[in-house]
Amino acid sequence: MIIVSTVEEVRKQIKEWKMQGQSIGFVPTMGYLHEGHKSLIDCARKENDRVVVSIFVNPMQFGPAEDLADYPRDLEHDTQICESAGTDLIFHPEPEEMYDGDFCSFVDMSVLTEGLCGKTRPVHFRGVCTVVTKLFNIVTPDRAYFGQKDGQQLAVIRRMVRDLNMDICIVGCPIVREEDGLAKSSRNTYLSPEERKAALVLSQAVRLGAELAKTEKDAKKVVLAMKDKIQTEPLARIDYVEAVDALSMQPVKTLEGGCMLAMAVYIGKTRLIDNVLV
Amino acid sequence: MIIVSTVEEVRKQIKEWKMQGQSIGFVPTMGYLHEGHKSLIDCARKENDRVVVSIFVNPMQFGPAEDLADYPRDLEHDTQICESAGTDLIFHPEPEEMYDGDFCSFVDMSVLTEGLCGKTRPVHFRGVCTVVTKLFNIVTPDRAYFGQKDGQQLAVIRRMVRDLNMDICIVGCPIVREEDGLAKSSRNTYLSPEERKAALVLSQAVRLGAELAKTEKDAKKVVLAMKDKIQTEPLARIDYVEAVDALSMQPVKTLEGGCMLAMAVYIGKTRLIDNVLV
Numbered sequence: 276m277i278i279v280s281t282v283e284e285v286r287k288q289i290k291e292w293k294m295q296g297q298s299i300g301f302v303p304t305m306g307y308l309h310e311g312h313k314s315l316i317d318c319a320r321k322e323n324d325r326v327v328v329s330i331f332v333n334p335m336q337f338g339p340a341e342d343l344a345d346y347p348r349d350l351e352h353d354t355q356i357c358e359s360a361g362t363d364l365i366f367h368p369e370p371e372e373m374y375d376g377d378f379c380s381f382v383d384m385s386v387l388t389e390g391l392c393g394k395t396r397p398v399h400f401r402g403v404c405t406v407v408t409k410l411f412n413i414v415t416p417d418r419a420y421f422g423q424k425d426g427q428q429l430a431v432i433r434r435m436v437r438d439l440n441m442d443i444c445i446v447g448c449p450i451v452r453e454e455d456g457l458a459k460s461s462r463n464t465y466l467s468p469e470e471r472k473a474a475l476v477l478s479q480a481v482r483l484g485a486e487l488a489k490t491e492k493d494a495k496k497v498v499l500a501m502k503d504k505i506q507t508e509p510l511a512r513i514d515y516v517e518a519v520d521a522l523s524m525q526p527v528k529t530l531e532g533g534c535m536l537a538m539a540v541y542i543g544k545t546r547l548i549d550n551v552l553v
Numbered sequence: 554m555i556i557v558s559t560v561e562e563v564r565k566q567i568k569e570w571k572m573q574g575q576s577i578g579f580v581p582t583m584g585y586l587h588e589g590h591k592s593l594i595d596c597a598r599k600e601n602d603r604v605v606v607s608i609f610v611n612p613m614q615f616g617p618a619e620d621l622a623d624y625p626r627d628l629e630h631d632t633q634i635c636e637s638a639g640t641d642l643i644f645h646p647e648p649e650e651m652y653d654g655d656f657c658s659f660v661d662m663s664v665l666t667e668g669l670c671g672k673t674r675p676v677h678f679r680g681v682c683t684v685v686t687k688l689f690n691i692v693t694p695d696r697a698y699f700g701q702k703d704g705q706q707l708a709v710i711r712r713m714v715r716d717l718n719m720d721i722c723i724v725g726c727p728i729v730r731e732e733d734g735l736a737k738s739s740r741n742t743y744l745s746p747e748e749r750k751a752a753l754v755l756s757q758a759v760r761l762g763a764e765l766a767k768t769e770k771d772a773k774k775v776v777l778a779m780k781d782k783i784q785t786e787p788l789a790r791i792d793y794v795e796a797v798d799a800l801s802m803q804p805v806k807t808l809e810g811g812c813m814l815a816m817a818v819y820i821g822k823t824r825l826i827d828n829v830l831v
Binding site for chain 1: 560564653655656657658659660661662663664665682683686687690691693712713715716717718719720801
């Protein structure tokens with residue numbers, strides 16, 4: 276496994292692999308890797324000759340009041356996970372390598388980014404689209420892997436790739452959960468033991484929604500039941516619980532033809548997300 | 554020469570050429586080709602194994618009050634020019650091929666796009682950046698050719714390519730002028746015979762500015778002299794005349810280290826631009 280920190284080094288290696296006709300699978304991450312990331316790397320490993328993982332806590336996708344400085348980092352552990360999962364190359368750039376002092380370009384999207392997490396995090400998806408575009412242009416993968424855990428992000432990336440004619444196959448991978456149901460997230464590390472217990476209410480509400488949606492097609496009723504469930508937990512504060520179309524991320528009234536039940540919930544100061552496709 | 558209208562056809566042909574190790578030169582245009590475009594194709598022809606020209610009047614870069622519907626078109630003549638200049642492939646898509654009904658992604662830029670033409674045409678550069686990104690992703694050229702005539706556009710494209718890590722060499726080509734000095738432009742066709750004469754004042758002011766700048770380093774004085782020159786022409790109405798840094802497009806006080814004297818002037822209803830690097 277190679278670890279590089281400059282765009283030039285990545286390009287050089289990728290060109291060598293491409294010259295040999297090898298396919299490239301790419302897993303972009305912000306590091307602090309867990310089983311969720313590992314499942315993406317595993318999937319990339321199966322479907323490609325070479326696997327590239329980027330580890331970059333992207334400043335541009337954090338709002339001014341968000342947890343950029345505190346975002347957890349552990350390069351050594353990340354390296355072990357990547358190595359053991361058969362990664363060929365880790366790209367771990369410094370922010371200065373990615374953003375020149377006079378950087379002023381960006382990739383953005385309307386419609387899909389306006390609701391759900393986009394409401395609470397107005398600059399978030401601009402940051403995500405911009406950095407993912409940059410990483411795609413650097414790595415030029417055949418396939419790129421994203422978790423369904425960030426369901427809106429996955430929909431946004433898919434749309435961006437389609438709209439901007441990026442010749443990359445986007446592969447969405449299922450949410451990986453702790454044994455008790457909590458969706459794996461680097462931010463789970465923020466939780467106190469008491470909050471960790473309280474956080475279970477997210478996956479419980481998601482399961483409840485999925486179960487109800489088997490028979491109840493009225494989105495409002497299902498969402499209300501999920502909200503009621505979450506509100507039984509005193510440490511939980513709802514940011515949003517919504518039923519949206521799985522492609523457009525627009526609110527739906529009826530649960531039909533591919534929908535997502537999605538939520539963001541504060542547990543103490545930690546904002547967690549979870550969702551299910553119905 | 555091949556003429557195709559779908560993204561799929563372009564990709565297929567480009568992949569074939571790349572498999573053979575051939576380099577791709579790309580000239581994106583809005584058609585109604587003139588000597589200016591031809592000089593770009595000539596340049597691309599010299600430096601690449603294959604030359605691709607796109608002809609697409611991009612709706613996204615026209616404001617609601619602008620000349621999208623009236624923009625001149627002549628595919629037959631364009632085809633002749635491309636053929637005679639040794640083009641290998643023309644990509645001539647319909648708007649629906651480029652923009653799905655629910656298209657909602659875009660590439661944009663701050664700083665460089667805020668002054669000059671960006672002031673009068675607020676959505677223009679978003680449209681340019683977005684369509685050029687799409688075309689770059691479709692054609693995947695080694696080199697792309699743009700005229701210095703659209704000086705701000707060239708600076709914007711260069712910055713976009715740098716900021717977003719597009720692996721493409723941007724080649725800027727000199728302004729091509731009519732014998733009497735008027736910069737070649739598809740929009741010159743809008744001019745009445747009387748306006749055509751009046752339009753000479755742009756290149757005259759540009760020449761004056763370039764001449765003055767050899768000794769006078771005070772940007773304000775040079776710009777003022779250019780404005781005075783333009784105002785001797787009754788049919789001319791100044792949109793802007795400015796001295797800017799050639800890379801950042803920010804106004805300068807002193808003409809040093811690579812500047813651009815740029816102008817947009819209405820001749821009757823037709824908005825023309827011209828510039829010179831000093």
